Amino acid sequence: MSPEVDVVVVGAGAAGIAAARLLRARGRTVRLLEAGGRIGGRAFTETASLGAPFDHGASWIHVAERNPLTPIAREMGFTLRDERRRVRDILLFEGRPASAAERAAHDAACEAWEAAVEARDAAGDADIPLASAVPRDGPWDATVSHWFSSIISGVEAEDFSLRDYVATGLDGANLQVAEGFGTLVARLGEGLPVTLRTPVAQLRWDGAGVRAEGAWGALRAGAAIVTVSTGVLAAEGIRFDPALPDDIQAAIAGLPQGLLSKVALRAAGEARLGLGAFARLGRQAQGAGDHPMSWMLWPWGRDHAVGFIGGATAWALAREGPAAAGAFARAELARYFGAAEVARAFAPGAVATGWAEDPLFLGAYSHARVGCYGARATLRDAVLAGGRLRFAGEACHTRTAGTVGGAWESGERAAREVDAALG
Numbered sequence: 001m002s003p004e005v006d007v008v009v010v011g012a013g014a015a016g017i018a019a020a021r022l023l024r025a026r027g028r029t030v031r032l033l034e035a036g037g038r039i040g041g042r043a044f045t046e047t048a049s050l051g052a053p054f055d056h057g058a059s060w061i062h063v064a065e066r067n068p069l070t071p072i073a074r075e076m077g078f079t080l081r082d083e084r085r086r087v088r089d090i091l092l093f094e095g096r097p098a099s100a101a102e103r104a105a106h107d108a109a110c111e112a113w114e115a116a117v118e119a120r121d122a123a124g125d126a127d128i129p130l131a132s133a134v135p136r137d138g139p140w141d142a143t144v145s146h147w148f149s150s151i152i153s154g155v156e157a158e159d160f161s162l163r164d165y166v167a168t169g170l171d172g173a174n175l176q177v178a179e180g181f182g183t184l185v186a187r188l189g190e191g192l193p194v195t196l197r198t199p200v201a202q203l204r205w206d207g208a209g210v211r212a213e214g215a216w217g218a219l220r221a222g223a224a225i226v227t228v229s230t231g232v233l234a235a236e237g238i239r240f241d242p243a244l245p246d247d248i249q250a251a252i253a254g255l256p257q258g259l260l261s262k263v264a265l266r267a268a269g270e271a272r273l274g275l276g277a278f279a280r281l282g283r284q285a286q287g288a289g290d291h292p293m294s295w296m297l298w299p300w301g302r303d304h305a306v307g308f309i310g311g312a313t314a315w316a317l318a319r320e321g322p323a324a325a326g327a328f329a330r331a332e333l334a335r336y337f338g339a340a341e342v343a344r345a346f347a348p349g350a351v352a353t354g355w356a357e358d359p360l361f362l363g364a365y366s367h368a369r370v371g372c373y374g375a376r377a378t379l380r381d382a383v384l385a386g387g388r389l390r391f392a393g394e395a396c397h398t399r400t401a402g403t404v405g406g407a408w409e410s411g412e413r414a415a416r417e418v419d420a421a422l423g
């Protein structure tokens with residue numbers, strides 16, 4: 001089949017945009033096929049719902065010292081704010097503000113938790129659930145596990161590979177983007193040859209090239225880079241013909257999507273609950289079934305608060321719909337301020353993100369199942385059709401998986417490999 005373009009890139013998120021930019025810089029013809037009505041994927045900023053930029057997906061430039069997007073954002077004039085980890089303006093212990101000693105105990109529990117995880121990983125035993133490696137009996141241990149696993153990684157520690165957790169742990173600085181991280185990624189995609197609302201339903205591949213097909217028609221290309229989430233791949237959102245080899249299918253199954261959901265509430269008036277810009281709230285998990293939200297209030301001095309729900313609770317609320325997430329968020333805030341104050345301080349309604357339900361994502365970001373820590377490298381290194389079919393995206397990064405920076409680097413890597421394969 002004679003190709004219409006050198007490379008078709010499936011999905012115009014961070015990985016797809018990075019891949020397309022690099023290939024074009026090398027003189028290749030490219031076509032990005034994007035199922036949705038916008039570019040950016042899981043980096044998505046909109047201003048309509050809150051009257052200010054709201055990142056439904058990514059909002060922090062993680063591991064900023066080594067993130068390829070840090071210098072790009074600076075050069076493009078974006079406004080960045082360095083945020084330290086784990087600072088809490090209000091931390092509740094047993095339902096009341098923690099004392100200085102209790103805060104210190106919380107911080108010590110975080111340190112001990114991380115040290116235990118690293119020591120167990122360094123021992124080099126077989127992969128085990130993250131939950132099996134962590135302290136359990138201290139007053140803050142369940143809280144710390146919930147924070148690091150359910151909230152930050154979007155998965156319960158029982159279902160998370162210890163090795164993958166350690167390999168992909170986020171360290172260093174976290175930068176927030178005033179204009180929105182999604183705005184940055186969308187700007188980087190400007191001018192690229194993207195066709196929106198073009199879901200690829202089937203990808204035929206052989207040593208001569210690929211053919212992407214959908215209800216919209218078909219496109220022949222010399223090579224393809226597939227950047228859709230592992231959730232979409234596992235749900236067979238794209239059929240491959242011939243079918244993917246067993247080891248690739250196993251790698252996809254070993255890298256499910258976790259879930260982080262956000263709920264934003266708008267202030268009713270000028271009152272700000274006595275808290276300044278970027279105020280952070282957190283509380284102790286009280287018992288096994290208690291899954292606290294984490295909060296940021298008034299980012300950039302704006303009039304909204306953003307709450308984060310992770311892991312099993314986020315999936316359960318996603319099944320119930322956005323109203324349930326809004327009610328859950330208000331009940332959480334009532335633990336800090338009382339229901340009457342919450343009702344006074346916040347306008348009715350809530351903006352809840354919908355990554356779980358959206359068939360173009362089916363979750364927030366990937367984690368490895370226990371025993372599957374090698375799956376990221378398997379997917380990243382898969383050489384199909386003589387190197388003319390490659391996978392890229394956050395799940396394919398063995399260090400900064402689950403991030404925009406990781407997706408970006410993965411897209412660039414796949415682009416270099418496809419470029420070499422095309423000769």
Ligand SMILES: Cc1cc2nc3c(=O)[nH]c(=O)nc-3n(C[C@H](O)[C@H](O)[C@H](O)COP(=O)(O)OP(=O)(O)OC[C@H]3O[C@@H](n4cnc5c(N)ncnc54)[C@H](O)[C@@H]3O)c2cc1C
Pocket residue numbers: 010011012013014015016033034035036039040041042043056057058059060061062198199200201227228229232237238260261262353355359360361363364365392393394395401402403404405407
């Ligand atoms: C709530 C939330 C918070 C997050 N917070 C952060 C953060 O603070 N910092 C950070 O770095 N990362 C964060 N992330 C993760 C980050 O957003 C992702 O890791 C990254 O954006 C993934 O990029 P990607 O290119 O791999 O995939 P995607 O962005 O998913 O791009 C894939 C694209 O493929 C499209 N697609 C799907 N199916 C098809 C099809 N059949 N045909 C054609 N196109 C298709 C999708 O519409 C999508 O645009 C967060 C994510 C979420 C959801």
